[in-house]
Amino acid sequence: MIQRIQTLWLFLAAVLMMLIFYFPTYQFSGSSALPITIGNDFLGIVLSAFSIILSIVTLVRFKNRKQQISLTWLNILLCIGLQAWLFVRINNVTELPAYQNIPGYYWISTFIPLAVIILLFLAKGGIRKDEKLVKSLDRLR
Numbered sequence: 001m002i003q004r005i006q007t008l009w010l011f012l013a014a015v016l017m018m019l020i021f022y023f024p025t026y027q028f029s030g031s032s033a034l035p036i037t038i039g040n041d042f043l044g045i046v047l048s049a050f051s052i053i054l055s056i057v058t059l060v061r062f063k064n065r066k067q068q069i070s071l072t073w074l075n076i077l078l079c080i081g082l083q084a085w086l087f088v089r090i091n092n093v094t095e096l097p098a099y100q101n102i103p104g105y106y107w108i109s110t111f112i113p114l115a116v117i118i119l120l121f122l123a124k125g126g127i128r129k130d131e132k133l134v135k136s137l138d139r140l141r
Contacts (some may be wrong), residue, residue, distance in 0.1 A: 006126030013119040014055035020048050023109040026090045028102045036093050047082040065131045071078045083113040
């Protein structure tokens with residue numbers, strides 16, 4: 001399990017998704033307004049926590065590669081949904097009258113799901129490579 005490259009990618013995806021709780025998603029510049037974080041959003045917390053759990057479950061299901069691929073696809077879709085939700089939420093907050101004239105910028109946490117998606121695609125490629133190797137060895141028997 002540890003010697004496979006997809007283990008590293010799935011572990012990094014889980015750790016990176018944990019970092020979404022420590023950084024703000026949107027920062028207002030030069031203002032006393034608090035940054036927008038995922039900690040104030042129930043749906044964002046649920047989606048990111050489910051993604052972390054799914055990465056860890058996929059990691060420990062190393063004997064069932066087909067299920068690993070399915071769980072990785074589910075996690076990719078979850079991260080796409082989280083990314084879309086982050087942009088919708090930021091747009092909704094910045095359109096409020098209190099924040100409309102305050103300039104701001106996207107911060108690290110906004111782009112973490114994109115990095116996790118890349119890591120999950122790399123993990124999926126490693127899982128497929130293992131599946132091909134096992135199938136080719138079965139043909140030799």
